[in-house]
Amino acid sequence: MEQILVAGANGTTGKKIVQLLHDSQYFNPIAMVRKEDELPYFKAKNIDTVLGDLEEDISHVFKNNIDKVLFAAGSGGKNVVGVDQEGAKRLIDASKKNNIRKFVMLSSMGADEPSKAEELQDYLKAKHNADEYLKDSGLNYAIVRPGSLTNDELTNKIELARKLNKRGKISRNDVAQTLVHVLNDDVANKATFEILSGETLIGEALDKVSAD
Template structure:
């Protein structure tokens, strides 16, 4: 089984990612936590943890892991420190540790943050982190969802390299998309946007892979 470090494991979306990985026959989750007090919620279920703070040193956090999902966020409080620099540091650590794939949770609008009506600082942070990942030597998938909701997912999405529209999507379906993107034959070195739609997540991701093969 491949060991997957999840940054942002204690968040709402991160918790869903951990659950999916824990149920998988292919992946073993490792929850990245900032505090000792956060370990129990994972270790009580037999889920491994690693102590690391995205505002500090994360160079050790991916040692022995195979792949990484970055699903952390500061909630708008420390956008530069966490959403941008934290992600960049984790990308660098992953590159130094020969991580096989890095899956980045980004945001719709991160391709053109200067055009945003609001959240411009946040979108610039996501944009800069995404660009750093693209410029690394890592295999990657960058997932840019619309506004996140707590609605129950239906495992159906609308996916495109550029949607040209705003929209919502459940955290359930975002977590499913991120976890499925870990597979070796899915969406390699790809960036795409997703909102709620009518296409099964697996079928949508297969289309990304076909497009990449054509290119």
């Protein structure tokens, strides 16, 4: 089974990602959390964990022979430069040193052109800078940019395009499912795309993703 380091594992979407990986026959998640009191939630489910702060040195989190990395961390607007931007860069650099086979980035719709956003410009600029850093890193990557996140049920269906040219919503469950699909070797390599709720099965939509 491939070892998947999940940064931001304790977040609302992060927990869904980790559970999907844990239930998978292909992947074993390593939940990266920042605080000691976040460990018991995962340990109670027999999920591997590692303590790591994206604002500090994180070289030690790769001691578990990590194969791929999924970045789902965020500061919730409290420290977008320190976590969403520089924390992502720190993890990308560490991934390069450890020859990670794929880095999947949970980004955001609007991160391609943050200056055009009516709100959350600082956040989108941080995401943009992290995305561009990943593209230039030499790593194999996938950058997934969902619309506004909801807590709706899983539909297993999305609308996907490199640029959708419209706003919309998508459930965290469908985002998590998409991210886990993208971890597969034959899906969305060196690709960036946007997703919203839609009518196409996630697997079918991802079959049409092409490299940047």
